[in-house]
Amino acid sequence: QQQVKQSPQSLIVQKGGISIINCAYENTAFDYFPWYQQFPGKGPALLIAIRPDVSEKKEGRFTISFNKSAKQFSLHIMDSQPGDSATYFCAARDSNYQLIWGAGTKLIIKP
């Protein structure tokens, strides 16, 4: 019940396309859902986050869609660029304020 399942494991998208990464969870006590971006050799960096009382949040080219009833949330990257190539992690915060992480998606944007 504490797991966050992330898919796909890897994704290749053409430059200018839309990248979509999905996550699903079971624990309805999760109350905060961030997405992190990680480049090789670096620590994860917060990209965008959402609370479950909101169905969508957009920041620039990045959008989180949140479906509370389905217990799913997704990251959409519009107009994907080669600089977006990285590993993306979804996470969910539990009642102890700890983040439960997905396994990550390696995104490659082909020029």
Add this chain to the structure above:
Amino acid sequence: DTGVSQDPRHKITKRGQNVTFRCDPISEHNRLYWYRQTLGQGPEFLTYFQNEAQLEKSRLLSDRFSAERPKGSFSTLEIQRTEQGDSAMYLCASSPLGVFGNEQFFGPGTRLTVL
């Protein structure tokens, strides 16, 4: 640079040796977290501090691991009698105290290789 810093960035050690890593969080961040990350996986929570108090430890944190945050500022993570399975990236993160957000700011990590 006011971000989270970690030292050293890389550590190579022989099995059985002790190693210690340091994390300097963003100043005024009350919470400090340690994670371990292996290749192709998400970070695994190890432990976290609120100020100087260690509030939670993962069952992943064996007796060979110990963490301190003596004055509520920097933290150290020590691994005693290292094993090859300890090879990983050790990440530190800090966050301000608050109910919402809980944005965790990560350092660059310390990559440990145990030979």
